[in-house]
Amino acid sequence: MSDNPLLQPSRGTPSLAKPISSSSTTTSLAPASNGSNGSPASSSAFGTPKSSISRKKPLGLDISKSILKPTRAAPGLPSNGATPGKDAYISEADRLREEIANLQLSSKSTSSNHSLSLPDSPVAAHSDSSTNTAGSSTTKKKDKEKKKSSKHKDQHGEDLVKDEDLSILEDLGAGNGGTVTKVWNKKRGCVMARKLILVDAKPSVRKQILRELQIMNDCSSPYIVEYYGCFSVDVHVGIALELMDAGSLDHIYRHNGPVPIDIVGKVAEAVLHGLLYLYDVHRIIHRDIKPSNILANTQGQIKICDFGVSGELINSIANTFVGTSTYMSPERIQGAPYTIKSDVWSLGISLIELALGRFPFSDSPEADPEEDDEEEEEYDPDPTLPLNTQRPKLDALKHERRKSKGVSLGGGGHTMSILDLLQHIVNEPAPRLVSKRKTFPSEAVTFVENCLYKDPAERKSPQELLASDWIVKSKVTQEDLRAWALSLSSVNKENK
Numbered sequence: 001m002s003d004n005p006l007l008q009p010s011r012g013t014p015s016l017a018k019p020i021s022s023s024s025t026t027t028s029l030a031p032a033s034n035g036s037n038g039s040p041a042s043s044s045a046f047g048t049p050k051s052s053i054s055r056k057k058p059l060g061l062d063i064s065k066s067i068l069k070p071t072r073a074a075p076g077l078p079s080n081g082a083t084p085g086k087d088a089y090i091s092e093a094d095r096l097r098e099e100i101a102n103l104q105l106s107s108k109s110t111s112s113n114h115s116l117s118l119p120d121s122p123v124a125a126h127s128d129s130s131t132n133t134a135g136s137s138t139t140k141k142k143d144k145e146k147k148k149s150s151k152h153k154d155q156h157g158e159d160l161v162k163d164e165d166l167s168i169l170e171d172l173g174a175g176n177g178g179t180v181t182k183v184w185n186k187k188r189g190c191v192m193a194r195k196l197i198l199v200d201a202k203p204s205v206r207k208q209i210l211r212e213l214q215i216m217n218d219c220s221s222p223y224i225v226e227y228y229g230c231f232s233v234d235v236h237v238g239i240a241l242e243l244m245d246a247g248s249l250d251h252i253y254r255h256n257g258p259v260p261i262d263i264v265g266k267v268a269e270a271v272l273h274g275l276l277y278l279y280d281v282h283r284i285i286h287r288d289i290k291p292s293n294i295l296a297n298t299q300g301q302i303k304i305c306d307f308g309v310s311g312e313l314i315n316s317i318a319n320t321f322v323g324t325s326t327y328m329s330p331e332r333i334q335g336a337p338y339t340i341k342s343d344v345w346s347l348g349i350s351l352i353e354l355a356l357g358r359f360p361f362s363d364s365p366e367a368d369p370e371e372d373d374e375e376e377e378e379y380d381p382d383p384t385l386p387l388n389t390q391r392p393k394l395d396a397l398k399h400e401r402r403k404s405k406g407v408s409l410g411g412g413g414h415t416m417s418i419l420d421l422l423q424h425i426v427n428e429p430a431p432r433l434v435s436k437r438k439t440f441p442s443e444a445v446t447f448v449e450n451c452l453y454k455d456p457a458e459r460k461s462p463q464e465l466l467a468s469d470w471i472v473k474s475k476v477t478q479e480d481l482r483a484w485a486l487s488l489s490s491v492n493k494e495n496k
């Protein structure tokens with residue numbers, strides 16, 4: 001996932017939408033919206049780029065934090081002198097959360113303009129409009145800055161999470177924007193995930209990015225990956241996050257096969273709660289919902305990350321990749337404003353992907369990995385087609401699918417380019433939750449259909465979806481989710 005904590009929302013949206021609209025009847029890019037009402041976004045709301053067209057990067061850095069909700073750090077690591085064990089880690093992680101929460105409380109109690117009222121940050125834009133009247137004095141501003149700067153300090157004036165306290169344990173993954181490693185926080189005695197994003201920006205912009213990221217401090221939800229802090233590391237911006245020890249859903253299905261449909265239902269529920277929390281409480285639209293931004297842990301929790309809070313970060317990611325999300329809704333591809341219903345579309349695509357174990361868009365239903373053998377028999381190479389449109393040999397195909405399931409743009413002998421895919425999303429019927437080999441519950445099929453109406457007005461809202469039968473009648477408990485997470489081969493391997 002990218003740092004949608006940084007970053008993901010509209011990764012590359014503009015640059016992709018433009019070619020499409022020029023080659024089809026699609027509309028040109030509209031100004032980004034900051035909310036479901038479709039009104040034009042303010043310059044900073046939700047980290048939305050001031051001009052979405054000029055943004056090279058996908059939105060959506062991740063990161064979030066739920067200070068008040070206990071989540072267990074991954075087991076198996078020694079703590080500072082304490083007997084290694086689950087309880088030791090829980091208490092360390094909780095202690096850190098409490099410490100941050102206390103700092104927040106004291107900051108808030110001394111001023112209504114607490115540290116999240118940062119200039120140019122999404123929340124800042126929001127809260128400034130209500131609390132900052134024309135007469136804000138210089139003194140007040142200074143006080144505000146002071147509180148901001150103490151936000152991540154402990155009672156000794158030290159940063160709560162500093163890069164030098166983190167020792168690298170292992171790589172967790174890499175996305176377009178950065179790399180993620182599992183780290184041991186020597187000072188706090190707990191494990192964390194550290195995301196490093198290569199940022200191509202001058203020091204002042206870098207500082208601005210770090211300020212904007214502080215908004216994640218204010219996120220507190222059991223459905224949002226917890227944020228512990230951020231810091232500068234050479235040319236990188238580092239973000240310390242809650243370690244989700246079962247990993248992201250894309251890794252999970254790639255290593256374990258399709259996710260059981262009942263578990264997919266709980267994923268849907270968790271993502272919807274997370275989206276609603278972000279929107280209702282912080283007026284943030286996630287903008288980059290996809291399996292790699294949905295994470296699970298062995299506590300049986302499912303959380304989202306990588307929502308875009310820092311426009312500066314999105315703008316400054318050094319990676320030259322001009323990405324786009326293949327999970328983007330048709331209206332977004334056509335340049336319509338982003339709304340929470342765009343996230344609902346991305347959720348629908350992600351759910352199909354998890355249930356089938358492959359990315360749903362393909363020009364051949366035979367792209368189902370379970371059906372590789374059939375494909376081999378049916379494949380009939382056409383020597384008149386260019387080499388790069390020929391289907392590769394089965395072994396290579398299988399290898400490629402294993403490598404790139406989830407962003408599979410190919411199948412059936414042809415390779416779909418990213419522009420073809422975006423055209424396909426706009427012009428063809430939405431994918432459905434169907435498989436030749438499995439029958440899914442009708443409630444699940446209907447739920448996904450409701451996520452994937454191409455017209456956002458018809459598409460259901462998160463509230464409506466949460467009230468649907470598939471969610472309401474689910475009998476899957478958190479204990480079941482825990483058992484599922486513990487059964488994953490990737491998790492088992494880790495624990496050996």
Ligand SMILES: Nc1ncnc2c1ncn2[C@@H]1O[C@H](COP(=O)(O)OP(=O)(O)OP(=O)(O)O)[C@@H](O)[C@H]1O
Pocket residue numbers: 001002003004008062172173174175176177178179180193195225241242243244245247248251292293295305306
């Ligand atoms: N908090 C976390 N706990 C455990 N694993 C994580 C965590 N955050 C990220 N990861 C792992 O690191 C991988 C890389 O994450 P990153 O956000 O850099 O990119 P991405 O979301 O996979 O791709 P993209 O940059 O295209 O969005 C994720 O796919 C996930 O497997």
